[in-house]
Amino acid sequence: MRTLHPELPPIPSRADAVGEHLAGGGQVAAVLPVHYPRSLLRAFDLLPVEVWGPPVRDTQLGDAHLQAYTCSVVRSGLAVALAGGIDVASVLVVPHTCDSLQGLASLLLDLVPARQAVVPLYHPRVGGPAGTYFLAAELRAVYTRLADVTGRHPDDAALSAAIAREEAADARLAALLARQGSLPLGDRAFYTLARSREYLPAERFTPLADAALALPDAPADPAQVPIVLSGMFPEPMALFDAIAAAGGRVVGDDTACVGRRAYPAGRSDDPFVRMAERLVDGPPDSTRGSAVAVRLARLRGLVAARGVRAVLFLEVKFCEPELFYLPLLRAGLEADGVRSTTIEVDVTEALPHQAITRLEALLETVAP
Secondary structure, eight states: OBOSSTTSOOBOOHHHHHHHHHHTTOEEEEEOSSOOOHHHHHHTTEEEEEOSOOOOSOOHHHHTTSOTTSOHHHHHHHHHHHTTTTTTOSEEEEEOOSHHHHHHHHIIIIISOOSSEEEEEOOOSSOHHHHHHHHHHHHHHHHHHHHHHHOOOOOHHHHHHHHHHHHHHHHHHHHHHHTTTTSSOOHHHHHHHHHGGGTSOHHHHHHHHHHHHTSOOOOOOTTSEEEEEEESOOOSTHHHHHHHHTTEEEEEEEETTTGGGOOOOOOOSSHHHHHHHHHHTSSOOGGGTOOHHHHHHHHHHHHHHHTOSEEEEEEETTOHHHHHHHHHHHHHHHHTTOEEEEEEEOTTSOOOHHHHHHHHHHHHHHOO
16 A cells, blocks of 8 residues: 555555455456456456556567567556566466567467467457458457356346446546546656556546545746656656656656546447547557657647657657657657657666756756
8 A cells, every 4th residue: 555645545455456356256357458348357356457568677588589679568468467467367468559568469379378368359449430340350359268267158138337447547547638637646646557557457546536536736846947748658657757866757648557547438339349449549659550640749749738848758668659650749849849869778677868858958958
């Protein structure tokens, strides 16, 4: 348990959440990044626990099966799986987020069998009706696979109830993001709360978020430089200590693990179509093939709404979906007079000193 604010209840750890769910007779699904239908897993009484490149320093078990230029999220995830670090899970969900994760799914299915049932999930690279139709059909196939693994067959009523819980939790996440710069929480505490969505069931996350949203706004500190954080996910969390030490504050989020997963409510009465709508209509994301112009418009909207003078792109080394977008995104921001910088990290390592220097230089150039 961790307490983020004197007036907030403590947040359960991953181990606590997993233990409670297993004690209640449920099962666990380990899930790799980024987008997947939480509500479908929960309808099967599977608790999704996400694996975003845990801080494993020795990735040799994974490295032995992967190219040297594979991103550290995949290398670390495979190392953890092979070392037994996710043995508590009965299902391993691998979304087709990128070629590296797709390759990992093939590896675990055909060459290095996992201890869990491996469930790949294929995402459309287009939106609109075509993308929704494709994804709804894919989710029905995943339903069949989960039914085979668990022996459960949740009906439409159970699916709809799970969807309602997840939509409520995502609405709270969106509300937290809307107040990111004003809540009386430091950056590390804010992201600890927001990222607890990665492992807490919706019915545990929602009251925690409500408690945070009930806190009064904190007065703005004119000495702090407001920035937007973009990239896959903020690891290592020491990044936030470095931002605070350099006089910055994150007031807007465009990360794949938080801001790009504030999914809207669905519209259809068909639970599979509704789940597909939520993912397809989510915020623009490089891993779903969103247009560069749409991603840039989202960043510009965050910059304008939050009074931001700089954007920090924190990227995982070798993350091709993100890196392909960066030149045009940065050029668009520069044309608006918004400074930016890119920090590449390996999630199995500590935050490099060079990254701290880049961050300090960015904040110095835009400080009042």
